[in-house]
Amino acid sequence: MTHLQEQHWEKLFGFLTLEGQSMYGIWTVYSPEKEVIKSSQGIRNLRCNADKTIITHTNQFPSPDGSTLEKQWQIEKETCNQLDGLLHPADPSKRALALVDYGSSAWVSRKLESGRSFSVELFLKHKDWNISIASIYTENGDLEKILHLREHLNSFPDSTTSEEITSLSGSWIGTKESITSDLQISNAEEIGEIVLDPTNGKNDTFYLPDSVVVNIPKKLRGGEEFEIVAGKLVAENEYKRLIAKYNNSGAFTLLISEVFHLQD
DSSP states (O other): OOOOHHHHHHHHTTTOSSSSSEEEEEEEEEEEOEEEEEOOOOOEEEEETTOOOOEEEEEEOTTTTTTTEEEEEEEHHHHHHEETTTEEETTTEEEEEEEGGGGGEEEHHHHHTTTEEEEEEEEEEEETTEEEEEEEOOTTEEEEEEEEEEEEEOOOOOSSOOOOSSSSSOOEEEEEEETTTTTTOOOEEEEEOOSOOOTTTTSEEEEEETTEEEOOSBBBOTTTTTEEEEEEEEEEEEEEEEEEEEETTEEEEEEEEEEEEEEE
8 A cells, every 4th residue: 555545544544443433414405506405313423443444434314203214334444545545435426535634535427427326525623513515417417406414523513604795805725735646645735716616607606605606517527627615604814625636538527625814
């Protein structure tokens, strides 16, 4: 196993304990027209064995009738820690990637392929919170739905959310870092000026509750580069954003993490 693979496994799971960590969330599904299709509770638990070579991932979905639907997977370091990211048994066609410095990670389809569904999930973490945005496409490349998870460590978040944001005033300075599909991490670089749509109108922009901004295409087409973008105002003076880039052959190439801070 290469040094990069060892480093990446540590970034993904180094914080885990035998007791595990549970994120309690409200999972909301939006249509491409931004209508709420469904909203429900979900609990994601990750725990490791003594030497952190096996991760047990459990999802629980409580129902109003008191029953709980449970799904569980074993993530084994020896087989799942790949050269191009983490293979999750829930979907071997995808890879998980992490940039630990900003607490940001993603679960991405490796390639856009005709006749196969496609999705990218971007995790924007801040303190005891995680906001997860999954953009899910049909086998024909049409946007099917957007999944928005609001998760909090060890307890469900309040059902009320903060408002949508459509602009940010003031002077913002950011830092950018990226990881390639072969786990190479760039040096951090400073970026100035913040725009809520970094695609300059190429993608559709969805302003969601909880100060989340999603920039995604409504249609994915073979032979064209594209990117999946999600950002959140995690504090009054801090905005986090993740960008997953794909080349014109439909292959994932780069995950970019941007963190902006409002200047005094």
